[in-house]
Amino acid sequence: MSHFLDRLNFFGKPLETFSNGHGAVVNEDRTWENSYRQRWQHDKIVRSTHGVNCTGSCSWKVYVKNGLITWETQQTDYPRTRPDLPNHEPRGCPRGASYSWYVYSAQRVKYPMVRGRLMDMWREARKTMAPVAAWDYISQNPERANQYKSIRGLGGFVRAKWDEVNEIIAAANALTIKKYGPDRIVGFSPIPAMSMVSYAAGTRYLSLIGGVALSFYDWYCDLPPASPQVWGEQTDVPESADWYNSTYLMVWGSNVPMTRTPDAHFYTEVRYKGTKTVAISSDYGEMVKFGDIWLAPKQGTDAALAMAMGHVILKEFHANGKSEYFRGYAKQYTDFPMLVMLKEKNGALVLEYFLRASHLANNLDETNNPEWKTLVIDEASGDISAPAGSIGFRWGESGKWNLEQKAGTSGKPIDPRLSLIDCSDAVLPVGFPYFGGRDADDMLMRNVPVKMVQLADGSAAVVATVYDLTMANYGIDRGLGGGNVAKDFADDVPYTPAWQVKHTGVKAADVITVAREFAENADKTQGKSMVIVGAALNHWYNMDMTYRGIINMLMMCGCVGKSGGGWAHYVGQEKLRPQTGWTPLAFALDWNRPMRQMNGTSFFYAHTSQWRHEKLHTAEIQSPSADGEVEKMALIDYNAKSERMGWLPSAPQLETNPLEVTRAAEAAGKDVVQYAVEQIKSGKLNFSCDDPDNPANFPRNMFVWRSNILGSSGKGHEYFLKYLLGTQNALMSDEDNCIKPKDVKIRPAAEGKLDLLVVLDFRMSTTCLYGDIVLPTATWYEKDDLNTSDMHPFIHPLSEAVQPLWQSKSDWEIYKGIAEKFAEIGGEYLGTQKDLILTPLLHDTPGELGQPFDPKDWRAGECEPIPGKTMPSMTVVERNYRDVYKKFTSIGPLLESIGNGGKGIGWKTGHEIDVLRGINRTVLDEGVSKGQPRLDTAIDAAEMILSLAPETNGHVAVKAWDALSKMTGRDHKHLALSREHDTIRFRDVQAQPRKIISSPTWSGLESEEVSYSAGYTNVHELIPWRTLTGRQQFYQDHLWMRDFGEGLCVYKPAINTKTTTSMLGAKPNGNAEIALNFITPHQKWGIHSTYSDNLRMLTLSRGGPHVWLSEIDAKTA
Template structure:
C-alpha cells in the first residue's frame, strides 16, 4: 500500500494508548525492519586492529557475514584502570572505521604484478637460460635495463603468477649476492610495533641472506635525537593515561585531538580536575581550543621560547634557593654537580670555553679507578670538599668484573656514594661560595644581533692534573646558569638584571625572535615550575612532530627537556616529557629481535641508518648547499673542517665505526673473505691490512661506483615514495632512473673533498619489489608488486606507547584473491631462493661490519679527541677506531629451513638487550612443545617450528620479558647484578603469567614490567618514562649515568651544542634559483613549508579511501593565510602549484585565518594518485609533499662510539628533517590533466660501467 494511504489509516491502527496519550500501541506491518536486521546480521566477530603507525593501537570488532567482511566497530573490553583514572576506551577514529572499504575496493592489489617490459624480456631470456643467467642478461644490459627503469611510475603492469614473481626475485637476489655482495640487497619497512610478525618476515629473510635492513624512525624524523643525547634512550614516554595525573599540562607542537584521537579524552578529562593546559602552536590547531593559554611562536623558534622559560625557572627557583625539591632532584638525577674542564680558545684571545667532563683519568693515580677511569666522571663532595667518582657513570657499567677481584661490580647505580670507597657523598652543585677564581667563560651564540661568543662569569676551581699541569673546572650547574644568562651575584657582561633586558635568553629577548609576549612566557614558566615544586614533579609537556621535524630539532627538544629536568619532572607520575610521533613502542622488543634479525641462527645482522643511506644513494648530497662552516661554533677549530661537506663527515663517521654502512666495503664481502683465506690470513686482519693500504675502501668513500650501488630493494608495510621519502624527486632521478622534476643544478652545490665524486649515476636500483594491499604510489614505481593480506586477513601483534596493552591482528577471513600474508610471502621467496641459490652459491663466508653499538662495551670507543685512522691520526682497530668485523658463514641452500625454524644460538648464547643477557634454554624447550619441532632431516631437524605467523607470534611472546613473567624475573636478575640492587620485586607478582596469542585474541593483555623500559606496568601507577631510574636508582644509559644537560663530545662542542642554545632555521637555498624563472603571469609567494599529520588519513593510508575523500576536499590541498591569499589574488579552492629547486606539486588551496602569514601548510602524505593535474613548471604530473624537500644531514647526529652518543638501530643517527624548507606558491593559469599519449623521456642510466673487479 502506498505511503499516502498508510498515513490516512494511521489512527485506525491504534489499539490503545498510554502515558496520557503520548505513547500508542499499534497494529501494523513491520516487515520493513527486516532490511535493517539483515544489514546488521553477522556470522561472527573477530578482534583485529589497524597496523598503520598511528599510535592508536585500537582494538576493533570485525564483523563477518557469509564469508564477507561487512563493517567494523570499536571494542570496549580493555582491562579496567584503577578507580581514580578514566578507562582507556573507547578507542578508535573515523579513519579506522573506514578501513573495511579497502578490502573489496578497486584499489586492492589482487594478484602479483610485474612491469610489462621487464616481464617480456624475462620470458624471452628464460627460454634459453636458467633464472640467474636470465636476470643477469636483463638487468646488466644497459639498453634492456633502461627499457624498464625509464618507465617506472608510468603504469604498464601485467598480471603474473606467484611462481614467476618469486623466481625472478630469488634470481635477482642470488645474482646480486654473488656478483656484488649480500649487502647490496636492501629492505625498508617501518614501525615493527604496528604488525610485528609482518615486519619480522622480511627482516628475517634479509638477515639470513646477509642483506641490510634500513632503519626508519630516524628517516621519518620521528626519532628525537635529544632523547639519546640526554637519557641514552631512543624514546620512552608516558602512556596517555598518565596525562590524567598531571596538574599542569603543556601541549607543545602536538595536535592531540587530531593525531592522537583515541587518547584525546584524557586531555579533555584532566581539565575537569582543574589541571591548567597551555597550548603552544604556530597555527590555530585543534588542540588550541582546549588550552587555557595559547602561545603562538613563529614557526621554528621554539628553542628560544624554551630557553626563556628556563631562564625564569633558574632565576626564581634555583638561584634564589626557593625550591629545595628542585635542588635535591638535580643533585642526584642529573649531571649538574659534575665537573667540566675549561680550556683556552685560541681563536678568541684565549677566552675560556667549557670542554670535556673531568674524568678519573685526568687525576693522579686515576683517582684509584683501575677500570675505565677515562669513562668515570667526577664531582665534589660538599661535606669534605674532595673530588670523587660517584657511582653510576658508564665506566662502572662495563668491565668491573675484570678488576680488583670484581669488588666494584654492582656500583652502576644512582646511590649517592663514592664509587671508590663506597661512602655516602653530598654532591656540590655550585662553586659560587668555594671558587678559587671567577672567570669569564665564552658560550657560542647563533641568534644574531649579539656577539657570537657571549662571555659570562663562572666560579671555577683550579686542580692539579695527573701530568702535573693545572686546569680550571666548573660544575655543569654553574655553566648552565651562565649559559642561560642568570646572574648568581657574580655580575659581568651578558647577564640579565631583569626579564626586560635584551640579553639571551630572557623573556624580552625571546619575544623579538618568537613574537610571544614576554609577560606570558614569564607567567607560564613560573606557573609550570611552581606547580612542579608543590606536587614534586607533576608538570608535563606533550610534544610532537611540529618540533621534531626541524633541522635543529635537538636544540628545541633539549630546551624543553632542560625545563623538565630543572623542575624535577622526569620519572614522576603525571610529569615529564611526552613525545608522540611514530608508533615506536615495540613492547616485546627482545622477544621479537631474534625472530626479526635471525639472531637464533647467525649474529650480527646488517642494519643501516636509513637517512644516511637515502642521502647517499639518492644522490641528494649532489645538491647540498649547506656548508659545514655555516653551522660550526665560533669556538671550533675550523681547520679540522676545511673543505669538508656533510657527505665527507658522514663517510668519516662510517669508516670510524660511528655509523653503519650499506653497502659496507668497496668489494663483495664474500670475495674479501675468499681472498683472505687464499692468502692464508685471518679475514679480519686481511681486511684491516687492505683498508690501511688503500687497496680496499669503504663503499661510502666512492658512492657512485657501480660496484657500490644498492641493487635489489624490498619495500613492505611502507609507502616510502608516497609518504616519507624526503627528496622524492631525487629518488625518482637517481635511484630509480625515471621521470622526475629535479630543477636544481649540481654545479651550484658543494663538492665533497674526501669522497670520490664521479659523474652522476641514475637508475642505480636493478629491482624494486613492493608488497602492499593497495596500489600505492610506491607500488606504481615498483618492478614487482606482491599482493599482501589486509589487516583483517592475517594474524599478528600490535603495541603502542599510548597504552600498556598488547593485542592482535586476526584473520577474520582468509586472504582474498591471490594475496598472502607477509609471513607467507617471504617464506615463499625464501623457499625459491634456497632452490635457486643453493647450487649457485653454496656455502660462503661473509665479512660483516658493525658500528660501535650503544648498550655494548663498544660504546666505550675514543674517550676524548676523535681520531681518524685514514688520516693517520691513529691505528685502525676494529671495534675501537673502526667498525667491528665478524665472519659469518652462510649456507644459502639452508635459508628456507632456517627461516622456518628457531635456531640453536638462543640455546647457546641466550637472549637479551640494552646491556643485559639471560639464559633462554627453558623457553626454547617450551616453544618447541607449543609449536612442535621440525622432523625433516637437515640443519633444522629437532628445532622448534616457525611455519605460521602464529608460530612467529608465539616465539615473540615466549622470549619477551614483557609477555613472559618467568623471563621478566630473569631479566631483572641480570640487571640487578650490574646495579648491585635487587629489582626482581618489580616482576615477581607476575612471574607465572605467560601471555599467548589466543589470550590477546580474547582480550587485550597488559604487559609485564621489564628492564627493557624505564617505567612500570602497575595497578598503582600509570606508565611513566624514567620512573625506575628515579625510584629504583637505575642509571640512565649515559656517560655520567644521569640525565645530561652537558654534551662533551668534540663534535658536539665544535658545532656549539655542548649546552642547549637557540639556533634559527637553516637556509636551504632552494627558492632563489626558481623565482621568476618559469613565470605563468601570476604572482609568486615565498612561504615556509610545513607538513603536519592529517585529519583524513594516517600517513598515506586512507588518503585514497572513498569515505575519507568524501569527507575531505577529495584530493591534495594546501593551506595559506587569508591575508596572503587576498594579496596574491588567490581564492579558496583555486588550483595552485608549489615548487622550488627540489621539485613541484599541484593542489587545491584552502584559505584560512588559522594559518599565520609566512606559512604554507600541507598535511603530509596525500597521495599523488588521486585528483592530481600536471604541473606547469615540469610538464609532468604534480608530486607529493616531499617533492619540494631534500634531506639535509646534521654532523652531531653522526657521532658514535661515545657512551649514549653511539649508534643503535633506530636509536641514534642522522634524521630526515624537512621543516626548514621554503617554497614558491602561485595560482595555476591552466589546469592540464595530461590525458594525452605518453611521451617517453630518455633517462640516463648507469648499470655496471667502471665497477671494481
C-alpha cells in the same frame, strides 16, 4: 506475484483508506526491507586492530557474515584501571572505523604484478636461460635495464603467478650476492610495533641471506635525537593515562585531539580535576581549544621560547634558592654537579671534556675504565670523587652501576656540590656560542666560578660544574660581574623573556607566567608538570636544540621519572613492547650473529644523491670556537667519516664484495679480519661510503613493505625518482654552486641504481606504481600478527577474520615463499659462503667505550685501525644458502647456546625454547633445523615473540631483572615477582587485551598503582640512564657537538638551505611571484597516506587536500 508485476500495480486502487483518506491499506511485498534488517547480522566477531602507525593500537570487533567482512566497531572489554583513573576505552577513530572498505575496494592489489616490459624480457630469456643467467642478461645490460627502469611509475603492469615472481626475486638476489655482495640487498619497512610479525618476515629473510634492514624513524625526522643525547634512550614516554596524573600540562606542537584521537579523552578529562593546560602551537590546532593559555611562537623558533622559560626557572627557583626539591633532584639525577674542563681558544675559555678519573693522579684509585668515570666535588669534604653510575662502572665491574650517592670504588657517601660559587678559586669569563643573530656577539663572554685542579701530568686545569656553566649559558646574573647577563626579565639579553619576543612574537609576560606556574607546580607536587610534544617541532633543522630546551625545563624542575610529569613525546607507533622477544625473530639472531642494519638517513642521503645538491656549508653553522677542520668538510664527509670510524653503520659496506674478501684472505692464508684491516690500511680495500656513485657501491635490490615510502616518507621524492629509480622526475635543483666534498669521491651522477624494486602492499599505493614487482598482501583483517603502542600498556592481535582474498598472502607467507624459492635457486648457485660483516660501535655494549676523548682518525694516520675501537667491528658469518628456507621456518640453536637479551643485559632462554617445542611443535625433516621449534605460521612467530619477551612472560621478566640487579648491585626482581607465573599467549590476546609485565629494557613500570612513566625506574630504583655520566645530561661531551656549538643547549634559528633560489623568477608570467613556507600538520581524514583514498574518508572530507593561506600572503599575490 513477481516484483515486476507488483510495480505495475503501483497506481492501483487502494483496498481501504483511513485518516480521512490520508492513509491507505496496501498488500505488497516487503522483502526489500530484509537488506536493512540483515545489514547488522553476523556469523562471528573477530578481534583485530590496524597496523597503520597511528599509535592508537585500538582493539576492534570485526564482523563477518557469510565469509564476508561487513563492518567493525570498537571493543569495550579493556581491563579496568584503578578507581582514580579514567578507563582506556573507548578507543578508536573515524579512520579505523572505515578500514573494512579497503578489503573489497578497487584499490586492492589482487594478484602479483610485474612491470610489463620486464616481464616480456624475463619470459623471453627464460626460454633459453636458467633464472640467474636470465636476470644477469636483463639487469646487467644497460640498454635492456633502461627499458624497464625508465618507465617506472608509468603503469604497464601485467599479472603474474606467485611462482614466477618468486623466481625473479630469488634470481635477482642470488646474482646480486655473488656479483656485488649481500649488503647490496636492502629492505625498508617502518615501525615494527604496528605489525611486528609482518615486519619480522622481511627482515628475517634479509638477515638470513646477509641483506640490510634500513631504519625509518630517523629518516623522516620522527626520531628525536635529543632523547638519546640526554637519556641514552631512543625514545621512552609515558602512556596517555599518565596525562591524567599531571597537575600542569603543556601541549607543545602536538595536536592531540586529531592525531591521538583515542587518547584525547585523558587530555580533556584532566582539566576537570583542576589541571591547568597550556597549548603552544604556531597554528590554531584543535588542542588549542582545550588550553587555558595559548602561546603561538613563529614557526621554527620554539627553542628560543624554551630557553626563555628555562631562564625564568633558573633565576627564580635555582639562583634565588626557592626550591630545595629541584636542587636535590638535580644533584642525584642530572649531570649538573659534574665537572667540565675549560680550555683556552682564541683568547677565551671554552668548554671541553668532562673531567675524568684518568685525568688525576693514580686515576683517583679507579682501576676499571677511569677514562669513562666523571667527577664531582663532595659538599662536605671538598674532595673530588667519582660517583657511582657513570658508564665506566657499567662495563668491567659489577654492582656499582647505580645512582646511590656514593663514591664508586670506596663506597663512601658523598653529597655532590652543584655550584662552585661559594668555594671558587676564581671567577673567569667563559665563551658561549650564540647563533641568534646580530643582536649579540657570536661568542658571549659570561663569568663563571671555577676551580684549579692539578692533573696527573702536573699541569693545572680550570674546571667548572655543568650547573654553573648552564646558569651562565642562560644569562643568569648571579652577582659575579661581567657582561651579557640579565639583571631582570626585561633585559634584552640572550635568553631572557624580553629577548625572545623578537624571535617568537610571544609576549614576555606570558612566558614569565607559564614558566613560573610550570615550576611552582612541579615544586609543590614534586614533579607533576608534563609537556606533551609532537613531531611538528622535530621536523625543523636544529630540532635537537628545541627538544633539549624543553627537556632542560623538565630536568630543572625534577619532572622526569615522576608519574604525571616529564617528557611525553609522541610521533609514530615506536614502542615495540616485547622487543627482546621480537629481535631474534626479526633479525635471525637465533641462527646468525650479527645482522646487518643501516640508518636510513645516511643511506638515502648518499644513494639518492641529495648530497650532490647540498648548498649549506658547514662553516655557516659551526661554532665560533670550532676547529678549522670543520670548514673543510661537507655534510656527506661527516657521514663517510662516521661510517669509517664505526660511529654509524654502512650499506653497502665495502667496495669489494665481502664474499670475495673472505676468499682472498683464505687464499693468502691469513685471518679474514687481519687481512681486511691490512687491505683497508693500505688503501687496497675501500669503504663504499667514500665513493657512492661507483657502480660497485650501488644498492641493487630493494624490498619495501608496510610502507609507502615514495608517497609519504621518502624525503626528497624527486631525488629518489631520478637517481635511485632512473625514471621520469621533476627535479628542479641542479648541481651548480653546490658544496663539493673533501673526502667523498665525485663522479658523474649515476641514475637508476636499483636493478629491482619489490613492493608489498594491500592497496595500489604510490610506491607500488614505481615498483618492478608488486605483491598483494593481506589486509589487517586477513592475517595474524601482534601490535603494541606507547599510548597504553596492552598487547593487541591482528587476526585473520577471513582468509586473504584473491591471491593475496600475509607478509609472513610471502617471504616464506621467497625464502623457499631462493633456497632452491640461490642454494645451488651460491652454496656455502663466508660473509664479512662490519658492525658499528654499538650502544649498550662495551664497544661504546671506543675512544674516550677526541677520537683519532686512523685514515689520517692519527692511530691504528683497530676493529671495535677505532673502526667498525668485523665478524665472519658462514652462510649455507641452501638452508635459508629451513632456517626461516624454524627457531635456531643460538638462543639455547648463547641466550637472549637487550640493552646491555642478557639471560638464558633454554627453558623457553623447550616450551616452544611444545607449543609450535618441532621440525621432523632431516637437515639443519631438525628438532628445532617450528615457525611455519605467523602465529608460530607470534608465540616465539611472546615466549621470549620479559614483557609477556613473567619467568623471563624475573630473569631479566635479576641480570640487571647484578650490574647495579641492587635487587630489582621484586618488580616482576608478583607476575612471575604470568604468560601471555596469542589466543589470550585474541580473547581480551592483556597488560604487559614490567621489564628492565624499559624505564617505566607496568603496575596497578602507577601509570607507565618514562624514567620511573631510574628515579625510584636508582638505575642509571644509559649515558656517559649515568645521569640525564645537560652537557654533551663530543668534539663535533662542541664544534657546532651544541655542547649546551642554545637557540639556533631556522636556516636557509638555499634550495629554492634557482627556482625564483624562473617562470615569469607577468604576475607577482611569492614563495610560500608551508607547515603541514597531520590531516584529519587519514593516517599518513592511508585512508586518504578511502571513499568514506573522502566523503567526509569532501575529497581533496586543503591549503590554508594567510590573508597577508594572499594579498601580496
